[in-house]
Amino acid sequence: QVQLVESGGGVVQPGRSLRLSCAASGFTFSSYAMHWVRQAPGKGLEWVAVISYDGSNKYYADSVKGRFTISRDNSKNTLYLQMNSLRAEDTAVYYCARSELGYCSGGSCFFDAFDIWGQGTMVTVSS
């Protein structure tokens, strides 16, 4: 069945790095844009980043821009989030989610709602 499975979470010290993975199955991964969304303990949802189906377009939340990098390997059906210079405020459950391309205009692309989500992986940044 259609499934996304995140991995790579854990406890990490402030300033260190971590790479999350999201393995996709049951659908044609290379046809969909993919997002990372996070949720701090007891808080709401925060969109983190998106990558287009072919990796040509990437967008980030200001809170992670310059520190996090989203990437994908369509040959491995896997999405990644490289997280550098981690801070305590990055502590959250990280979800990957898929969406279709909505439209492109003026050099930017926009995506549809997130129809499939993974179960999440917890990242704790603490000394």
Place this chain on the structure above:
Amino acid sequence: DIQLTQSPSFLSASVGDRVTITCRASQGISSYLAWYQQKPGKAPKLLIYAASTLQSGVPSRFSGSGSGTEFTLTISSLQPEDFATYYCQQLNSYPITFGQGTRLEIK
């Protein structure tokens, strides 16, 4: 950034009730709005996209309406499995943003 404000933030209701949650955007977003349901310890689930289109497999008691800056999610007759937190989301511009959530609890 486009801010989404949901009201109420907390709602207590009974099985069988009709409930409405409102989401107001700080600027116009056409119909680029989605609604999600999240239960404790679980990932969000897409309910409504493009403001009013029901996601496949979602019960018809859920409905969405609105465009521009004001949107609503309505549950026509609450079922026990509907008690959860609901989020709206705008996809009109970056950064993509979510409302703060509406927690729906059993009265």
